[in-house]
């Protein structure tokens with residue numbers, strides 16, 4: 224029996240739930256959105272219509288049915304897909320799924336938008352029907368803009384469920400799905416959070432200014448213009464601290480990311496002072512207005528622990544070319560090599576633990592973090608063999624896909640203009656999807 228998703232129920236009208244409901248409604252689905260109260264559902268939808276570039280029009284918003292979990296649970300009874308996006312709390316999610324299971328129709332699909340709770344913990348000891356019908360659909364924020372959705376099956380999830388979700392997410396919602404596994408933080412956040420948390424430590428040790436770090440960790444390596452500190456200002460230091468604490472509970476014991484989970488000393492000082500990022504009016508950067516109304520950007524000097532005027536960074540030609548930057552010898556190159564080589568060897572070692580192939584890893588970083596190239600495309604761009612040899616010369620173990628590359632005698636992760644990728648067995652396979 225195949226499932227076509229036309230009617231959608233979303234539970235939780237916060238940032239993600241309202242975003243998912245709004246997107247589904249904008250794409251023509253019949254949508255209901257439930258939260259603890261009907262007012263919370265209304266509020267979530269109202270937020271979607273505000274701002275300079277609203278996520279949905281007023282007309283679309285008006286088509287979304289709303290209700291409370293207490294009084295209106297029956298509204299989900301004929302939904303084809305029920306997507307849970309409530310607070311990140313295992314007990315709350317499990318209690319909710321038990322209630323949904325009692326009401327939903329046969330053949331409907333359940334999913335959770337959790338970012339970090341193992342799916343197996345959510346469905347443990349639940350009825351067989353639920354175990355066969357549940358998956359993770361991990362959207363990225365803002366839902367209507369970010370392309371990535373990580374799709375994770377449980378150990379008993381039907382193929383029918385995965386096929387229907389893939390088809391719906393790709394074709395109706397026009398997302399890019401990536402097949403991930405039930406491992407901590409899936410693909411995008413596992414690698415992205417490693418890069419951010421390791422980045423804070425390595426940048427602090429490098430002695431480079433915030434402006435220099437962000438100038439290097441953006442266009443030269445194909446990452447978004449926010450760089451490292453600008454991105455963390457956007458996310459919030461409190462969220463980074465929460466991410467680090469969650470990872471400390473769930474990362475495998477021998478994971479190299481464990482060295483970077485606590486914030487560096489200055490960032491901890493900022494966190495303690497409530498200097499969290501854009502949401503508190505400033506984190507590493509802040510906009511100030513002079514008496515005559517002129518606006519200018521200031522930066523928080525990490526050594527002085529005080530604000531100063533931002534300084535423009537002029538990178539030389541070698542520092543803007545990724546290969547020259549990675550293999551250069553100045554302080555900027557040493558920092559870029561230190562952070563990017565660690566991130567790339569980390570990504571390499573995580574296949575097949577987090578993904579069966581490199582294509583899903585590269586897509587996750589491009590579609591979820593706006594990297595111009597994924598880790599394995601970056602390795603090709605800097606000459607993967609030369610990269611591995613430099614790592615080996617430094618005593619860094621080559622694991623996962625870099626080992627496959629070296630052992631199989633190949634030079635690149637992709638060939639024939641990116642139409643074929645290197646598989647776990649050292650052979651090339653067509654890139655599909």
Ligand SMILES: NC(=O)c1ccc[n+]([C@@H]2O[C@H](COP(=O)([O-])OP(=O)(O)OC[C@H]3O[C@@H](n4cnc5c(N)ncnc54)[C@H](O)[C@@H]3O)[C@@H](O)[C@H]2O)c1
Pocket residue numbers: 235236237238239240258259263292308309310311312315319336337338339361362363364
């Ligand atoms: N914000 C992100 O960037 C992001 C990205 C991907 C995944 N996620 C995940 O999506 C889920 C929702 O996150 P969010 O950022 O939208 O959170 P949020 O805090 O914006 O919204 C959570 C919603 O859950 C509701 N809620 C709280 N307790 C509840 C209960 N007992 N029963 C039912 N509803 C309850 C709240 O009223 C609120 O509307 C979480 O699992 C989170 O980890 C978040």
